[in-house]
Amino acid sequence: MDEKKKVGYEWWLGLGAPTKIVAPMVDASELAFRQLTRKHGAELVYTQMFNSNVFVRDYTYREENFETCPGDRPLIVQFCGNDPETLLAAAKMVEDRCDAVDINLGCPQGIARRGHYGAFLMEELDLLHELVSTLAKGLKVPVTCKTRIYKDFDRSLRLCETLVNAGASMITIHGRTREEKGQLVKAADWETIRRIKEHFRGRVPVIANGGIESLQDYRRCLIETGCDGVMSSEGILENPSIFDESHNLPTQIEMAYEYLEQCHAHPVLHYRTIRSHLQRILYRFCSIHTELRDKIGLARELDEFSAIADECRHTSLLPENSHINYDAETWYKRHRNPANVHSGSMNAEIAMDTNKNGLLYYSCSDCNDTEDDDPLGFSIFG
Numbered sequence: 001m002d003e004k005k006k007v008g009y010e011w012w013l014g015l016g017a018p019t020k021i022v023a024p025m026v027d028a029s030e031l032a033f034r035q036l037t038r039k040h041g042a043e044l045v046y047t048q049m050f051n052s053n054v055f056v057r058d059y060t061y062r063e064e065n066f067e068t069c070p071g072d073r074p075l076i077v078q079f080c081g082n083d084p085e086t087l088l089a090a091a092k093m094v095e096d097r098c099d100a101v102d103i104n105l106g107c108p109q110g111i112a113r114r115g116h117y118g119a120f121l122m123e124e125l126d127l128l129h130e131l132v133s134t135l136a137k138g139l140k141v142p143v144t145c146k147t148r149i150y151k152d153f154d155r156s157l158r159l160c161e162t163l164v165n166a167g168a169s170m171i172t173i174h175g176r177t178r179e180e181k182g183q184l185v186k187a188a189d190w191e192t193i194r195r196i197k198e199h200f201r202g203r204v205p206v207i208a209n210g211g212i213e214s215l216q217d218y219r220r221c222l223i224e225t226g227c228d229g230v231m232s233s234e235g236i237l238e239n240p241s242i243f244d245e246s247h248n249l250p251t252q253i254e255m256a257y258e259y260l261e262q263c264h265a266h267p268v269l270h271y272r273t274i275r276s277h278l279q280r281i282l283y284r285f286c287s288i289h290t291e292l293r294d295k296i297g298l299a300r301e302l303d304e305f306s307a308i309a310d311e312c313r314h315t316s317l318l319p320e321n322s323h324i325n326y327d328a329e330t331w332y333k334r335h336r337n338p339a340n341v342h343s344g345s346m347n348a349e350i351a352m353d354t355n356k357n358g359l360l361y362y363s364c365s366d367c368n369d370t371e372d373d374d375p376l377g378f379s380i381f382g
């Protein structure tokens, strides 16, 4: 055991006190995307959630899915699981290549219910204590946790107290309950996050998650919750420069090129990951020029994706399109607008694409969930 191991605030300060944080995202937090967000101001970035069971036993899964490089720091690797020794074994395999290991206690998907992990561990305080303390004692790097809230504040607090008492060096609070997912997603509850932060003031860093779509949201969230940092997920998928304070920000089309450049530098395992990113980055554009969205859905090679970006640029420059406001509806808001949720207009459109082309479907080998509690595939994982 390394006696010099830093934990809690000492560790977080050692990382440069990161406040701009990119969430773990299944099938979307690959190295290319991580590096893109770092280029645009992200100060701490997570990998996607890995299933600790599969990670430990499957060499190919590990080698193919966990990729990093020297510039890919600070980095937190996230795992799910319910067995302390398996989680520890998985975490040991990455501890020399990251700054902390996170336990996912927020995944509300059916697959997590069946696998008994993620948000379905929130009630199991004894088990949580064991999971966290096993990693806190056994790893060279700190352990952190990402969880959801309850409607009952005291319950939320008991959960977080358990994690911190067991040795969690940082907690991230997604301000939604386990039920608030898919089409039931509501505005994130920043007030509960603020109260949790207040309770832990001076003990461990608390990170706010949920409802961040812009730099302004990030600033407002820091002020309103008093948290040590703010984590963005869906918003940053569409706009990887959310945290960028510079004045000359790329357009969505330029961002698509930047993402593809990163894919050249850090090859992406599955073309469907590239498709999903481009669908989100170019969402506002493709919801108007739907033929281009369909083309993204069929592309498989980087050259094909680049050709589509060229076509987007060309289309946007046509004189007959000069009147179009391409910023009208963002991807982030698409299923947060009650009109859309109930009429199903935009949702249904994407869902059809989803089913037809496998687009935008939050799936991966360890988190592919078509269970009926989320028929449109809009569930949020953490």
Ligand SMILES: Cc1cc2nc3c(=O)[nH]c(=O)nc-3n(C[C@H](O)[C@H](O)[C@H](O)COP(=O)(O)O)c2cc1C
Pocket (backbone or CB within 6 Å): 023, 024, 025, 026, 027, 028, 048, 049, 078, 104, 105, 106, 107, 146, 174, 188, 209, 210, 211, 212, 231, 232, 233, 234, 235, 362, 380, 381, 382
């Ligand atoms: C595509 C996608 C994949 C996700 N995968 C994970 C994951 O692997 N682990 C996790 O803890 N949360 C995951 N989440 C949840 C986010 O980390 C975050 O908690 C949630 O989206 C709320 O933040 P937002 O309002 O900024 O989107 C995922 C979300 C999305 C959209």
